[in-house]
Structure formats: structure tokens, C-alpha cells
Amino acid sequence: MDADTPTDEVLDELFATIESRKADLPEDSYTTTLFTHEKGENYVLEKLGEETTETILAAKDDDREELRYESADLVYHLLVLLSMKDASLDDLREELKTRF
């Protein structure tokens, strides 16, 4: 993924990158550390909890910049969890679409 990626393709690109990290487990990758952590999926669940708390605190503080930053951390960790559970971004899209 690079800065030229169109904004509406960012989530697909990010998810594809996460899937690629899961397959290849490159050493210099934060995503690899999530897939290989000794705590297993519990570590990603902990990170999701932390990022959720940080997002809530940013909202409570009315800190829009921090809210944007923590929301991005939260979505990234959620996508890693979906990948870890062999779910896909399309699964998420389809579920959201059923609610229209």
C-alpha cells in the first residue's frame, strides 16, 4: 500500500496487506508480531480492548485529532482479528448491507 492508493480503496488494500503478512510472516512487520504472539489471538483481543478504550477517551475529551488517530488503530486491529479468524472484509460489508 502507498500514498497513491485511492481513499476508497484503502480498507481493501490494508486488508490485503494484512492477509499477505499472515501468509508470509515477514520479520520486520508489526502485523507479524500480532499473528505470532505467544498469547495467540488473546493478544489481538487485548489490543482491540486498549484501542477501544483510547478511542472512547479521545471522544470524551472532544479531541478530534486523537479520535481520528485512535479510530484508525482500532479499525486496523479489528481487520487483523477478522483475518485471524479467517473472516473477510466482504463478510463485514455483506453484514452491514443486510442492515440497509
Ligand SMILES: N=c1c2ncn([C@@H]3O[C@H](COP(=O)(O)OP(=O)(O)OP(=O)(O)O)[C@@H](O)[C@H]3O)c2ncn1[C@@H]1O[C@H](COP(=O)(O)O)[C@@H](O)[C@H]1O
Ligand atoms: N495500519 C496500521 C496500523 N495501525 C496501528 N498500527 C500499530 O499498532 C500499534 C498500536 O499500538 P499502541 O497504540 O499500543 O502503541 P504502541 O505503544 O506502539 O504499542 P505496543 O508497543 O504496546 O504494542 C502501533 O505499533 C502501530 O504502529 C499499525 N501497524 C500497521 N498498519 C498498517 O499495516 C500494514 C502492514 O504493516 P506491517 O505489518 O508493519 O508491515 C501497513 O500498511 C501499515 O500501514
